[in-house]
Amino acid sequence: MEDKKTELPLGGIIPEGGTAHDYSTGGWRKLRPIVDKDRCTNCLICWVMCPDSAVIVEDGKMVGFDLEHCKGCGICAVECPDKVKAITMEEEG
Amino acid sequence: MAITMTKGQTGLTGNAAIAVAMKQINPDVCAAYPITPSTTVIEDFSSYVADGKVTTELITVESEHSAMSACIGASAAGARVMTATSAQGLALMWEMLYIASGMRLPIILTNVNRALSAPINIHCDHSDSMGARDSGWIQIYSETVQEGYDNLIQAVRIAEDERVLLPAMVCLDGFITSHAIENIALLEDEDVKKFVGEYRAQNSLLDTDKPSTYGAMTLPDVYINFKHQQSQAIARAKEVVIEVGKEFGKKFGRTYALFDAYRLEDAEAAIVILNSAAGTTKVAVDELRKQGKLVGALRPRLFRPFPFKEIADALSHVKAIAVLDRADSMSGFGGPVFNEVRSALYDADKRPKVMSRIYGLGGRDYKVKDALGVFNELQKVLETGKVETLQKYITI
Structure with a gap:
């Protein structure tokens, strides 16, 4: 019997780039990052450290999180400088 | 020389x-x-x-x-x-x-x-x-x-x-x-x-x-x-x-197939064996053929994928077969080639008797006399219609 999925690329190769964007990892999240923009200095350390490129920056300013891809690891909250501490992690409701 | x-x-x-x-x-x-x-x-x-x-x-x-x-x-x-x-x-x-x-x-x-x-x-x-x-x-x-x-x-x-x-x-x-x-x-x-x-x-x-x-x-x-x-x-x-x-x-000028069948067309007894030991087996086949015994050999060339249908077709007319393995599956049930050949023959109309012999592990010599010994055992199977010893080690 021919398999319906035999047109899949051979050997599990993904024959194009950038496909990680299509995979929503936000559903894995238990803790959600919350930013207090009154405290944030836009140092962008969170943007540098985020392993999922889920910190959104516009015109050189941190403006929030891409919750489709943020896994809630909390690295941003830990790396946010001690004097600022603008990011906190909250339980997903 | x-x-x-x-x-x-x-x-x-x-x-x-x-x-x-x-x-x-x-x-x-x-x-x-x-x-x-x-x-x-x-x-x-x-x-x-x-x-x-x-x-x-x-x-x-x-x-x-x-x-x-x-x-x-x-x-x-x-x-x-x-x-x-x-x-x-x-x-x-x-x-x-x-x-x-x-x-x-x-x-x-x-x-x-x-x-x-x-x-x-x-x-x-x-x-x-x-x-x-x-x-x-x-x-x-x-x-x-x-x-x-x-x-x-x-x-x-x-x-x-x-x-x-x-x-x-x-x-x-x-x-x-x-x-x-x-x-x-x-x-x-x-x-x-x-x-x-x-x-x-x-x-x-x-x-x-x-x-x-x-x-x-x-x-x-x-x-x-x-x-x-x-x-x-x-x-x-x-x-x-x-x-x-x-x-x-x-x-x-050198044609290759899935397996090499040696004097198998009219054989009643045959040995199935891989690689160099097939050459030794063929010498034993020739000796026994001179005595009028209907014996032959089959050497699988392609083992993966396993050409089960073709091998079964080539062996289905043979009455007694010994599959010689130079490896033991350690399953308590013979060698790997034996298991696959025997399984391939399950659908044959007249299933041959098939036995497993493990030989030559770790470089132990397999000689013409060893092949002759196996054919001797197969002769007994032909006479009695029964396999007395399904599996055993030879050349020990």
Whole structure:
């Protein structure tokens, strides 16, 4: 019997780039990052450290999180400088 | 005894002949780690690299795990890749063997058959390649130096065929074939080059204009479908082996099939046996034929995929069969070739009696008298219609 999925690329190769964007990892999240923009200095350390490129920056300013891809690891909250501490992690409701 | 030269023939050991085939194929990459008895394959080949006879990138790695890993990386990059190993070396490649086949990379490996430890032993048996029989690699077994050389050249075409795209392993007996000198006919470099053609990979990991991911994670929604694809591909390899064997015969005069049937047409008793020991068995067959006994032999050449239908058809008229394995499955139920041949015969209208004999482990000699002993046992089966001892070790 021919398999319906035999047109899949051979050997599990993904024959194009950038496909990680299509995979929503936000559903894995238990803790959600919350930013207090009154405290944030836009140092962008969170943007540098985020392993999922889920910190959104516009015109050189941190403006929030891409919750489709943020896994809630909390690295941003830990790396946010001690004097600022603008990011906190909250339980997903 | 005088050493005579035969026109058009060259005296070479099995390993030297494999190295010549590799030189003529001129793969893009070869990554290997030396291990007895396959060492001289790469030793000879590295001389060809050093002397500029080939353009191959030779990668000397720190282990066989790394050798196969490097082969996989190079093959994913689109290169034609070859390596060689034996025994513990093949065992150390284990994890990567499955990755090579799962990623559909047509890597060519020469396995010079040697016993697996323990106890440590450097001599011939088939426990190494038999252990890898479910790894998704095509396995072709060679009786002689000539066949090892011819098989390696054909393996390139088989593995790279777009209906197949799977790695292939060419097996020959350690020391018995790998280190014994045989007069063989070599092909012209140009003929080999034309026969194997140029390899054009469908994808290349290094093609930055067309980026791709190899070895990605798959979840329950597609994993089984990839395995199904792979299973269909290795089943298709059988037809390709037949085609390539015929084409090789047409061009160079030596035709190869799925198996080698020797005086089998009217045989009542037969031995099924792989590799060099088939030659010894044929001598016993000839001796018994002189006495009027209807005996024959079948030597499977292609073992993966297993040509179950064709082998069953060739054996179904035989009344008593002994399958001789140079490896034990340690299942308490005979050797691997026995199990597959016996299973293949299950659907035969008149099922032959089939028994398992394990021989020659760790290089123990298998002599004509051993084959005659087995035929003697088969004669008793013919007379009584019963198999008294289903499985046992011989040559002990």
